[in-house]
Amino acid sequence: MKSVDLQIDARWIAPVVPASILEHHSIVIDKGRIIDLCPTARARLQYEATQHLTLNESILTPGFVNLHNHAAMTLMRGVGSDLPLQRWLEDAIWPMENAQVSYDMVALGARWSIAEMLTGGTTTFSDMYFYPDAVAEAALDLGVRCQLATPIIDFPTAWASDAADGISKTVALHDQYKHHSRVQIALGPHAPYTVSDDTFEKLKTLADQLGLRIQCHVQETQSEVDDAVKATGERPMQRLHRLGLLGPDFQAVHVVALSDEDIELLARTNSTAVTCPDSNLKLASGLARTRDLLAAGVNLCIGTDGAASNNDQDLLCEARNATLLAKGGSGDATAMTLQETLQIMTLNGARALGLDDDIGSLEIGKAADIVAINLSDPFLKPMTDPMAAVFYTARARVDQVWIDGKLKAEQGRPAGVDVAAMARDVQRLRKAMESA
Ligand SMILES: [Zn+2]
Known part of the structure; x- marks a missing residue:
């Protein structure tokens, strides 16, 4: 018998690679890595685990990305409800950010978000916000993985006086975190309509020099595209391509208003597309053409966006809506299979971040970032298809969450976080933000 740290026997395992459901299998973990994935009957003969869990009514998946x-916008949850995007930004969000955003606010808001994400199975996230150093501290403290895309925008913000200042702060952050395994720094130009050609060109040069990824909101609404075409004759996606931005290290977020040519450009350049369906629905921005993106072979990923436009940080809920919208929006029930849904929220995200050798699937040798989803709710019976239970109902419940084999959340509670105390701090700070 080989001694190991942790063995989890599960009723079902969805490893993503291969794209199938294993029944009565076990994951064996030692020193934070998956060292075996085999039938439970064999694992019981082969391994002696310090901790041995039997989850008879759960399905294991990779940690969500x-x-x-x-x-930090968890602190702005509910601000400007029922406004369309431009009014929501200009009348509600930007004034509050300009007046209120500080290192301390971001530190608390990011911790609150990460705590919520962990309880929903997210083990890796990408962020784009002011004071990314405060987000990095929160992520390191709570033990999650992250990409921090620093906000670059052509006007003054609470964090940087202009794009050049944002770029120099990004370089300093990259130097600080370049050897850190869980935090990677990226560039986050806000959107084509807030960033000039000159700035995009500088970002491209810097990204090439330092090996940085770039994440940008792109074509979130049809009016964004129409305004650009009217002003310059060029669609934002074409402009980004002309400036050399598109490519395997580029992540285009929202991509709601896409032409066939835009999709072809994303596919040909091996760029990543990120869909945020709840935010697009709430702000009435439209429906992303996820079926066509998948069919074209684009690396499609998913995000919650900030809690002010969502209002939660629950990736499972996001994935459910993405799946239903892909089908309903296209009139094609095969538009997004549940295996594709699971891959979008795990392996595709890992690929976008260059982490797919390490996370994104439950394979031998990878880090033990694992989610156990509890399917014991009696109203899920009769149970013949656990993936349908996970994605087509609200009765599946994320239970245990591990990162590097360490338990980070259980039964809706993040490990090492006093949720009640943090909730009081969050409520107090929001009140102060509103009365200031
Ligand atoms: Zn966003």
Whole structure:
């Protein structure tokens, strides 16, 4: 018998690779890595685990990758409800950000978001927000993986006086975190309509020099495309391509208003597309053409966006809506299979971040980032298809969440976080933000 740290026997396992459901299998973990995935009957003969869990009514999946967030905006949950995007930004969100955003606010808001994400199975996330150093601290403290795309925008913000200042702060952050395994720094130009050609060109040069990824909101609404075409004759996607931005290290977020040519450009350049269906629905921005993106072979990922436009940080809920919208929006029930849904929220996200050798699937040798989803709710019976139970109902419940084999959340509670105390701090800070 080989001694190991942890053995999890599960009723079902969805490893993503291969794209199938294993029954009565076990994952064996030692020193934070998956060292075996085999039938439970064999694992019991072969391994002696320090901790041995039997989950008779759960399905194990890889940890989820939330590829687009503004974590600290959990503090702005509910601000500007029922406004369309431009009014929501200009009348509600930007004034509050300009007056209120500080290192301390971001530190608390990011911790609150990460705590919520962990309880929903997210083990890796990408963020785009002011004071990314505060988000990095929160992520390191709570033990999650992250890509921090620093906000670059051509006007003054609470964090940077202009794009050049944002770029120099990004370089300093990259130097600080370049050897850190769980935090990677990226560039986050806000959107084509807030960033000039000159700035995009500088970002491209810097990204090439330092090996940085770039994440940008692109073609979130049809009016964004129409305004650009009217002003310059060029669609934002064409412009980004002309400037050399598109490519395997480029992540285009929202991509709601896409032409066939835009989709072809994303596919040909091996760029990543990130869909945020709840945010697009709430702000009435439209429906992303996820079926066509998948059919074209684009690396499609998913994100929650910030809690001010969502209002939660629950990737399972996001994936459910993405799946239903792919089908309903296209009139094609095969538009997104549940295996594709699971891959979008795990392996595709890992690929976008260059982490697919390490996370994104439950394979021998990879890090033990694992989610156990509890399917014991009696109203899920009769149970013949656990994936349908996970994605087509609200009765599946994320239970245990591990990162590097360490338990990070259980039964809706993040490990090492006093949720009640943090909730009081969050409520107090929001009140102060509103009365200031
Ligand atoms: Zn966003």
